[in-house]
Amino acid sequence: MIKGTFTRNQAGQISEFTLTGHAEAGPYGSDIVCSAVSALAISTVNSLDALAGVIPNIETNDDEGGYLHVVLNLDDSMTQEQMNISQILLEHLLLGLQSIETEYLDFIEVQTESKS
Numbered sequence: 001m002i003k004g005t006f007t008r009n010q011a012g013q014i015s016e017f018t019l020t021g022h023a024e025a026g027p028y029g030s031d032i033v034c035s036a037v038s039a040l041a042i043s044t045v046n047s048l049d050a051l052a053g054v055i056p057n058i059e060t061n062d063d064e065g066g067y068l069h070v071v072l073n074l075d076d077s078m079t080q081e082q083m084n085i086s087q088i089l090l091e092h093l094l095l096g097l098q099s100i101e102t103e104y105l106d107f108i109e110v111q112t113e114s115k116s
Helices: 032-050 080-103
Strands: 002-008 014-020 057-060 067-071 108-114
Touching: 002 032, 002 080, 014 080, 032 080, 080 108
Parallel strands: 002 108
Antiparallel strands: 002 014, 014 067, 057 067
16 A cells, blocks of 8 residues: 655645555556556656756655655745745645545555644
8 A cells, every 4th residue: 555644834834745655556567556646746756846946855765665755845945936836736746646545545545744
């Protein structure tokens, strides 16, 4: 199962997300859940750079069952426009993964948490 965790800061902004595991919804190369999650996550990370001009901290590990951890530095170095674009992209990712979760409950679980 893929597990997605999104962390919101005190202002309600998504500051990081983690995706772990494999969907195992089909054979390797034919798993539509894994493909959809991967496409959304990769396009979001690429868009943060290309559209918002923000380069997040990224940690991956495919050997340990699939792992992607992305952290944004939501500080004064980011302009308001970069912040807005970043949040739209991250909210889009969250909504996309929640839509997949609605259709494929046995293969993906998405949650949000607040950072105190």
